[in-house]
Amino acid sequence: MSDLSHYTVNFGPQHPSAHGVLRLILELKGEVITDVDTHIGLLHRATEKLAESKPFNHSIGYMDRLDYVSMMCNEHAYVMAIEQLLGVNPPKRAQYIRVMFDEITRILNHLMWLGAHAMDLGAVSVFLYCFQAREDLMDCYEAVSGARMHATYYRPGGVYRDLPNSMPNYEPNRWRTEKEIEILNENRQGSLLDFVENFIKAFPGKIDEYENLLTDNRIWKQRTVDIGIVSPSLARKLGFSGPMLRGSGINWDLRKDQPYAVYNELDFDVPLGSKGDCYDRYLIRIEEMRQSTRIIEQCIAWLRANPGPVMTNNKKVAPPKRIKMKDDMEALIHHFKLFTEGYIIPPGETYAAVEHPKGEFGIYLVSDGSNKPYRLKIRPAGFTHLQALGELSKGLMIADLVTILSSIDVVFGDIDR
Amino acid sequence: MKHLLQTLKANLPKECQFYTEHNQITVLAPSQSIVECCKTLKKHAELKFDILIDLCGIDYLSYGVGEWDTVSTTATGYSRATNNKPDESKWPLPRLAVVYHLLSTHLNHRVRLKAFIKSDPPEIESICSVYKHANWYEREAYDLFGIIFNNHPDLRRILTDYGFKGFPFRKDFPISGHVEVRYDEAEKRCIYEPTSIDPRVTVPKVVRDDSRYLKGK
Numbered sequence: 001m002s003d004l005s006h007y008t009v010n011f012g013p014q015h016p017s018a019h020g021v022l023r024l025i026l027e028l029k030g031e032v033i034t035d036v037d038t039h040i041g042l043l044h045r046a047t048e049k050l051a052e053s054k055p056f057n058h059s060i061g062y063m064d065r066l067d068y069v070s071m072m073c074n075e076h077a078y079v080m081a082i083e084q085l086l087g088v089n090p091p092k093r094a095q096y097i098r099v100m101f102d103e104i105t106r107i108l109n110h111l112m113w114l115g116a117h118a119m120d121l122g123a124v125s126v127f128l129y130c131f132q133a134r135e136d137l138m139d140c141y142e143a144v145s146g147a148r149m150h151a152t153y154y155r156p157g158g159v160y161r162d163l164p165n166s167m168p169n170y171e172p173n174r175w176r177t178e179k180e181i182e183i184l185n186e187n188r189q190g191s192l193l194d195f196v197e198n199f200i201k202a203f204p205g206k207i208d209e210y211e212n213l214l215t216d217n218r219i220w221k222q223r224t225v226d227i228g229i230v231s232p233s234l235a236r237k238l239g240f241s242g243p244m245l246r247g248s249g250i251n252w253d254l255r256k257d258q259p260y261a262v263y264n265e266l267d268f269d270v271p272l273g274s275k276g277d278c279y280d281r282y283l284i285r286i287e288e289m290r291q292s293t294r295i296i297e298q299c300i301a302w303l304r305a306n307p308g309p310v311m312t313n314n315k316k317v318a319p320p321k322r323i324k325m326k327d328d329m330e331a332l333i334h335h336f337k338l339f340t341e342g343y344i345i346p347p348g349e350t351y352a353a354v355e356h357p358k359g360e361f362g363i364y365l366v367s368d369g370s371n372k373p374y375r376l377k378i379r380p381a382g383f384t385h386l387q388a389l390g391e392l393s394k395g396l397m398i399a400d401l402v403t404i405l406s407s408i409d410v411v412f413g414d415i416d417r
Numbered sequence: 418m419k420h421l422l423q424t425l426k427a428n429l430p431k432e433c434q435f436y437t438e439h440n441q442i443t444v445l446a447p448s449q450s451i452v453e454c455c456k457t458l459k460k461h462a463e464l465k466f467d468i469l470i471d472l473c474g475i476d477y478l479s480y481g482v483g484e485w486d487t488v489s490t491t492a493t494g495y496s497r498a499t500n501n502k503p504d505e506s507k508w509p510l511p512r513l514a515v516v517y518h519l520l521s522t523h524l525n526h527r528v529r530l531k532a533f534i535k536s537d538p539p540e541i542e543s544i545c546s547v548y549k550h551a552n553w554y555e556r557e558a559y560d561l562f563g564i565i566f567n568n569h570p571d572l573r574r575i576l577t578d579y580g581f582k583g584f585p586f587r588k589d590f591p592i593s594g595h596v597e598v599r600y601d602e603a604e605k606r607c608i609y610e611p612t613s614i615d616p617r618v619t620v621p622k623v624v625r626d627d628s629r630y631l632k633g634k
Contacts, residue, residue: 040575041574055620237549239549240468241470258525341620348438350438350439351441351471351529353470362470362518364471366475369625370625371620371623372620379471379518384550384553416576417576
């Protein structure tokens with residue numbers, strides 16, 4: 001047999017483990033990677049340019065479509081940037097609702113990641129378990145905003161509306177018996193908070209199930225332990241953030257270190273890795289889901305005890321109540337101005353960042369005193385991480401590349417924007 | 418915050434200007450000393466900015482120029498917003514700038530660096546030698562704004578299509594672009610054609626100068 005020599009292999013853009021539309025040009029020597037050329041931009045939609053041509057509020061929906069598995073966290077950074085420039089403070093209840101949904105989103109994101117990561121490494125059943133749990137959380141999204149994914153729920157000055165007192169139920173249909181429908185509707189009899197509480201109680205048990213399948217699984221460990229090791233100094237050099245940084249043992253979490261919304265009032269721990277390999281990053285994300293349930297629990301307790309407004313009463317930013325518009329001229333004018341021209345933001349610039357499930361997600365917003373953003377720069381979490389792919393996978397086998405790629409947690413909605 | 422501002426003032430080159438806005442420090446740095454500034458910011462014991470969070474270009478061509486004149490209102494119709502021609506720019510400084518956001522995970526603080534580029538074509542030194550992960554960010558700024566980063570290890574387009582022409586995020590680039598792509602049945606391949614739609618303004622950009630909106634300044 002002749003000696004194996006150099007290959008150039010095109011990986012993606014249509015490849016199941018390319019997580020959407022990633023194109024890699026791999027230089028291989030046998031099965032060992034010698035060079036990686038990453039081509040991104042296949043999902044580039046010029047979100048930033050589009051946002052510059054629309055009033056501020058019109059672009060909240062674009063934020064959902066950036067990282068389309070952690071929708072509300074993206075919205076959070078955007079509305080925070082607008083609020084900073086306007087000098088508007090959302091009511092506390094709105095902030096608690098935001099934190100609760102940020103954490104629901106974190107669980108949504110990590111479940112999607114876990115399912116996809118496991119499937120990339122050949123464990124298909126985890127994917128099914130994860131998607132089952134995601135379904136309930138999507139229902140929470142739907143109950144507050146009407147949309148399962150692209151919620152547009154956070155608004156500058158608060159959230160679109162208060163938490164609903166009832167959950168939508170499954171309706172009778174000819175594919176299911178009455179009894180089946182009854183079982184499905186069992187946990188949907190109370191309010192949204194009851195539904196979330198119900199979920200949170202059961203969820204740690206479900207995480208245990210996922211861990212049963214993976215954590216001590218010999219194949220899983222062989223595929224992830226000691227693969228893609230990132231030392232703390234390397235993590236800094238590569239500009240990591242979020243779980244990628246914490247996986248290498250650097251204690252950095254914006255929720256703790258630069259708290260926004262009401263994170264400083266909540267009690268939770270930040271898990272840290274010791275080695276910085278793919279297995280550590282897996283363990284961290286599992287633990288983050290557990291910590292998220294703790295945060296949600298505290299939010300539920302607070303929200304139960306403290307009813308109140310969820311939108312600022314600054315009528316230049318928040319639309320008036322429908323009923324008020326019937327006999328109040330001011331309200332009608334405000335409504336008309338808001339939905340035609342929008343609001344004006346005084347000239348200035350700001351950078352607002354949140355601890356997104358994937359890392360630091362930031363919005364750099366420049367206003368020139370008009371009703372549209374002058375420049376909107378989205379700082380995606382995955383962009384810097386994906387950049388390091390070449391550095392992390394050089395000298396490893398082609399199968400390890402897939403492990404590293406999915407342990408980075410890439411979603412092209414926000415990398416390509 | 419105050420301490421950080423003082424440390425920055427003491428250690429960065431004299432030509433730098435500093436201002437604080439929304440509790441964030443911005444440093445206006447001269448474009449020729451950007452690498453020197455970054456080195457100081459990274460190495461100095463009281464600054465220690467270890468991570469470049471973001472790097473982006475910004476085009477000030479139509480800064481403060483509205484599409485809808487609000488002084489004489491009713492004389493003209495809705496069309497006054499749709500024939501969108503940028504007026505003479507009111508921006509006094511150079512048109513293009515690069516904005517750097519730095520973060521220190523050691524000391525938990527942030528700073529924004531801004532460098533205006535006077536030269537044409539716009540050129541600035543790459544900071545890849547200081548922050549290695551600036552690589553893709555600089556490629557992006559080059560791709561979208563046409564800013565050339567000197568001594569960059571691999572300055573190629575990154576987000577736009579293969580063979581793309583122009584710099585799409587500049588303000589004089591139309592939002593609908595110049596070409597559209599479709600599959601041609603006869604030629605059995607994708608072909609590029611000039612765009613068939615005209616850019617249309619649905620909500621005009623309005624700049625209001627009255628005192629209500631100037632409070633935040």
